[in-house]
Amino acid sequence: MKIQKIKSDSKGVTRFIVDDTNAAFMNALRRACTFEVPVLAIEDVYFVKNSSALYDEILAHRLGLVPLKTDLKSYIMTENCKCKGEGCARCQVKITLKIAGPCMVRAKDFKIQDSAIKPIFPEMPIVELLEGHEIEFEAIATLGKGKEHAKWSAGHSYYQRYPKIIVGSGKKTKEGISYCPNNVFKGEKVAEITNCNLCGSCQENSDNSIKVDGEDNKFIFTLEPWGQLNVTELLTNATKILSEKTKELKLK
Numbered sequence: 001m002k003i004q005k006i007k008s009d010s011k012g013v014t015r016f017i018v019d020d021t022n023a024a025f026m027n028a029l030r031r032a033c034t035f036e037v038p039v040l041a042i043e044d045v046y047f048v049k050n051s052s053a054l055y056d057e058i059l060a061h062r063l064g065l066v067p068l069k070t071d072l073k074s075y076i077m078t079e080n081c082k083c084k085g086e087g088c089a090r091c092q093v094k095i096t097l098k099i100a101g102p103c104m105v106r107a108k109d110f111k112i113q114d115s116a117i118k119p120i121f122p123e124m125p126i127v128e129l130l131e132g133h134e135i136e137f138e139a140i141a142t143l144g145k146g147k148e149h150a151k152w153s154a155g156h157s158y159y160q161r162y163p164k165i166i167v168g169s170g171k172k173t174k175e176g177i178s179y180c181p182n183n184v185f186k187g188e189k190v191a192e193i194t195n196c197n198l199c200g201s202c203q204e205n206s207d208n209s210i211k212v213d214g215e216d217n218k219f220i221f222t223l224e225p226w227g228q229l230n231v232t233e234l235l236t237n238a239t240k241i242l243s244e245k246t247k248e249l250k251l252k
């Protein structure tokens with residue numbers, strides 16, 4: 001299998017060409033990236049005070065959805081920890097907050113026990129406190145997987161077949177090209193083939209003088225991390241998980 005990085009933008013969205021593989025493997029990789037790689041998120045919240053406009057449950061739900069920078073070398077899943085689910089510094093991190101209104105409570109106001117763990121979006125609003133409103137809580141963040149809850153998902157990932165475009169010389173070729181929504185063509189030539197998402201508009205509107213199809217063994221894989229892990233961490237952990245799973249399968 002050959003992997004080639006083709007693009008990454010400022011938000012970390014990265015695209016790869018993966019050659020010499022099949023759709024089953026691409027799908028396994030996609031599932032591993034989105035649902036299997038663990039990240040930190042708030043799981044339990046103990047409210048001491050909450051006189052805000054939001055109920056405890058809604059506030060706890062909002063807190064759970066705050067993405068937190070995750071270090072997979074320092075933390076392990078509680079189920080694999082020596083503490084046997086008791087909770088310790090290896091498998092959970094304590095977050096506290098004591099704040100009084102009037103103010104907008106934001107993710108950056110969290111007091112986090114481990115200084116290496118930070119909210120990815122510090123300005124993320126949690127709740128607005130009016131005069132006399134107060135919040136005080138102690139929360140526990142743990143590692144979890146996207147397949148349990150979306151708050152533990154490390155990112156979004158998807159793939160498509162690598163495009164195969166043949167431009168013929170029919171009467172309606174030019175017209176077909178003008179329907180391309182993704183700037184794949186320059187003049188009557190294919191310029192940016194990786195922009196093609198196989199929508200088929202050019203083929204449809206050119207009376208089939210342009211032929212678009214996807215390769216069976218070559219794919220474009222897109223990875224959009226939410227920020228808890230970067231692309232490299234996400235992908236290396238996903239492949240590690242995949243190879244452990246196949247080992248398990250062999251043993252069984």
Ligand SMILES: [Zn+2]
Nearest residue numbers: 081083088091
């Ligand atoms: Zn532990």
